[in-house]
Every structure is written in C-alpha cells, then in structure tokens.
Amino acid sequence: MKHLIAIMTLSLLVSGLCAQDITLPKPRTAGGKPLMQALSERATNRNMVEKPLSLEHLSNLLWAATGINRPDGRMTAPTASNNQEIDVYVFLKEGVYLYDVKKHALKFKLGGDHRAEAARQGAPSGALLVYVADYNRMGRYDEAAKEFYSGTDTGFIGQNVYLYCASEGLATVVIGQVNRSAVVELLGLENAKVTLGQPVGYPSQ
Numbered sequence: 001m002k003h004l005i006a007i008m009t010l011s012l013l014v015s016g017l018c019a020q021d022i023t024l025p026k027p028r029t030a031g032g033k034p035l036m037q038a039l040s041e042r043a044t045n046r047n048m049v050e051k052p053l054s055l056e057h058l059s060n061l062l063w064a065a066t067g068i069n070r071p072d073g074r075m076t077a078p079t080a081s082n083n084q085e086i087d088v089y090v091f092l093k094e095g096v097y098l099y100d101v102k103k104h105a106l107k108f109k110l111g112g113d114h115r116a117e118a119a120r121q122g123a124p125s126g127a128l129l130v131y132v133a134d135y136n137r138m139g140r141y142d143e144a145a146k147e148f149y150s151g152t153d154t155g156f157i158g159q160n161v162y163l164y165c166a167s168e169g170l171a172t173v174v175i176g177q178v179n180r181s182a183v184v185e186l187l188g189l190e191n192a193k194v195t196l197g198q199p200v201g202y203p204s205q
Helices: 002-014 035-041 055-066 143-168 180-187
Strands: 086-091 095-100 105-111 127-134 192-201
Touching (some): 035 143, 055 086, 055 095, 055 143, 086 143, 127 143, 127 180, 180 192
Antiparallel strands (some): 086 095, 086 127, 095 105, 127 192
16 A cells, blocks of 8 residues: 555656645665675766656765664764755756655645756756755854865765665766755755755666
C-alpha cells in the first residue's frame, strides 16, 4: 500500500498537480556502494536527461544531503556549532519545494518551473538543489564568520550529494553561477544567503 501511495504521489508530482507538501518515503539508510568505491567513482557530470527523479531517489538524496541520522536531531552533514543553518530548496519542473528535515518531507513553496531562473548556466535537467544559509540561526557570529561557516557547511552537504550520486549512478555538478537575486525574490528570503546550486539527474546514455 505504501508503495502504491508513493507511485500515485509521484504521478501527481510529474503531472504538475501536486501543489502541496509531499511526504517522502522512508529513506534507505543501508546498502549502496562501499565508501571507498563511491569515492573512486565520485565525479562531476553535467550531462543529464530531462527525466524527474523518483520519489525514492529524492528521499534518499535529501536524507544523504542533510537528513537526521541520530536521535538527538543531528544530521548527516556537520554544521558550525550545530546551527543547521543550511536549507535545501528543491527546484523541479513542477515547482519549488523546501526540504523539511524534521518531517522528511517537501514543503511546497512555489508552482511552475523556475530552474532556468535559478541557474545562470542554462536550465538543468532533473532536480536543482539550491543551498540557502539562514543567517537568523547564526546570531552570535559576525558577518564574515557567517559567510565563512555557511560556505564550509554547504561544502559538506554538496560532498554528501556527490557521494550519494556516485553510489547510485546519478549525475551531479556543483554550480556557483546561481542567480542569487532571482532566488531571493522568488522565495521571499530575508537575512539569508544563497550559497551554491547542485543539479542532480539521471545521466545521459
């Protein structure tokens, strides 16, 4: 029954009718390729087909990026003083979603395909992850420290995504050419900085 619900939800998502929050299936936290093999196969690949990621892949991908992996609420990627200041926005053909770490869900933010607006290097295929540092969670740091630590913490998340993609045979690339002002306006962000983008998709054969 859970598998059927996931298929039905994906169908709605692909058809553009799912303008609502999406509960992701439980992430698969075991298996995959051994770490050393994933490291040896980690690579940048910009060549992706225009095909939506499955809900299973999105679930596992986002958990690998910055999901909760311990009972105390700490995450797969470290952050300075455990501020957990990096939000992951998921730009899909059907709309823009915020990854809700605690609920392991996608919170609907905006309908429509805004991938081309967010990425300066052309519209990416598949999903575009956009990393945003919420400076409100870094109150005790000065501006220079906020920029430094949020950049470092974004790097940890990006590497997690690279390793997951290597393990699953997905294509990904980190991009610095993000249209930051457009993303801020689209999402109505305040006291936040768009750090990097990272398209993820199925590789071209």
